[in-house]
Amino acid sequence: MKNFKNSKRSIVYVFFLAALVAGLFTSCEKAVAAKENPELMKVYGESEAEMTAPPMVPRPVGKRAATKLVVNMEVVEKEMEMSDGVTYVYWTFDGTVPGSFIRTRVGDEIEFHLKNHPDSKLPHNIDLHAVTGPGGGAESSFVAPGHEAVFTFKTMNPGLYVYHCATAPVGMHIANGMYGLILVEPEGGLEPVDKEYYVMQGDFYTEGENGERGLQAFSMDKAIDEDADYVVFNGKVGGLTGDNALTAKVGETVRLFVGNGGPNLVSSFHVIGEIFDKVYVEGGAMINENVQTTLIPAGGAAIVEFKVEVPGNLVLVDHSIFRAFNKGALGILKVEGEENEKVFGGKIEEKIYNPGTSVSEVAEETNDGEQVAEMSMADKMERGKQIYTQNCLACHQATGAGIPNAFPPLAESDYLNADVHRAIEVVKFGLTGEIEVNGNAYNSAMPKQNISDEDVAAVLTYVYNNWGNNKTEVTQKMVKEVK
């Protein structure tokens, strides 16, 4: 009986506590809502939005109050480079792919001026995912060539949002590069960091295959089949490599605003050599920590942050990895500063590992035993092409152009043409360390290729007899002699 009474009392207590907690919560929520209801936020003054081309972003909003922000954006249709020797007629917001970065805070009143250049062939409009309202502004901003449309909206929800053109045929307008990011910062702004950059992925569909030179037309068939020829960051192959690489110093915290314009592909965004300390999942308020790869849907975005602790090149990729090494979705963040061996010791030793028997050794023995007849030149070229496609193409590319700053070119390659024995050695035994090819330094590793002497001869003959090289024919005998 006593027990029952006790338990009854405790139940009452629990209820009381629960009610108290609930009361606290609801009143808290109310207080927050009253403070932050963006609709009721007063705007102070008026200013023109700072707009930046990728990979730069405008200054943070910081502690500024909500304001009336005038955004001026121009639609321009123009031919630009997609890859070395490949051009494409892009449709752009402000002349870049992605379009200018727009930075606002919650409660801002945006007066958006969309201008369509008189030279444009087509009408365009803009659908901003940050807009609460029909079409994200698409209908209100529909504008003929040589005209300007003005519409207004209030930023209601903080987050990182995609904007894009939504004129018929919508898919084609997006496929031609009409997308970008708009950031709505929360009240008080995002926490300050050392470096901020703007990166956006997109997939492109061309009449010619990847690497086919000249002005390439849009392929509607491939777009419908979602069979992309190029998957790139910031509008082109090499948009974030070489001179376009991002930079940071050891010890700095880097924030990337990453968007995906699509039109079709979802990005498995990853930075080789880093772990994201923070990810604003899908560009919203939820923060995940210690993330290796974050998914960015087409028409979506994410904010990723990480502190760079050691020097070196971090590689931004879509970890759907063939897109990175074969279609262009590869960027570099160059980190400079002092080595930190506590975090990364680097390679400290390399020695022979010999377990006694090895699969490849056995294979080599049988190869040595058999005397295979030398192939004809035509057979070598055909066989060589197959071997190249299977073993070499991923890094050195179908055109032998390589990838700037990562994989050296085989086309018109001075390094290759200078010494055939060295070339055989590289294929048979691999190569590490810095080399110079056509005036550029490369420092990466090529693994030993486990292929027969016959195949080494074929693939090298193929390489030497293509892309402006010196037409050396490599024989099995030459390969055998390199030991």
Place this chain on the structure above:
Amino acid sequence: MKTLTRLAFCIAIMITSQAHSQSGSMVEVKGGEFIPLYGTKTEVPVKDFRMDVYPVTNAEFLKFVEENPRWRKSQVKKLFADDNYLRNWKNDLSFGDDMMPNSPVTNVSWFAAKNYCECQGKRLPTVDEWEYVAMANETSPDAREEKSYNQFILSWYETPNTYKNTIGNTFRNYWGVSDLHGLVWEWTSDFNSVMIGGESRQDSTGDNNLFCGGAAVGATDLMNYAAFMRYAFRGSMKAKYSIKNLGFRCVQDIEKSEL
């Protein structure tokens, strides 16, 4: 009264320019029925008519403004043409040195184009008439299913500044009409009757049987993406707009003499 005088004026002009309009040759298009982009099932009838072989040129339009001062750049009423009207012209009676006399006239409003045709005893084509003739390639009256036909049009839509080219340099189609694709957009009399709204993705929802734009799943003519772009372009127009890539040509009814 004002309209009367205008009419009289037009008729006067018509008589004087008759010879000229004849030289700006026309061809006869045999009517028929076709399913345009926006129709779900119903076929649209098109009567026999004559169509200009080429779009109206700078030289022809210059003659028109010489004879019709109210369509001169400095005198045109703002209601009938926006600030871009004949924007590239040097002055009222000269189109400037970098423009060819036999390039299509552009930066003209719908009102100006309509009046031009009326003064020639002609009229602007309807969207249906225009689309009917424009679905032909060199050899077939309806080439919409052919890949090369669509490819040609799409690639033109992606080529900047074709308005600077001269007439007669694209293909002459089945009906003998030139430059419907590959040179400039062209005004139609009812350009705003089939709307691809600014929010094209919604056009396919609701009860209306227009299904233009993004949600093209219902279109009878899925491959004809180029046509979507034309309808979208027309949807963005207002009658007083004058656009750099937009010209026009005229058509004429065939009077059946019933004796």
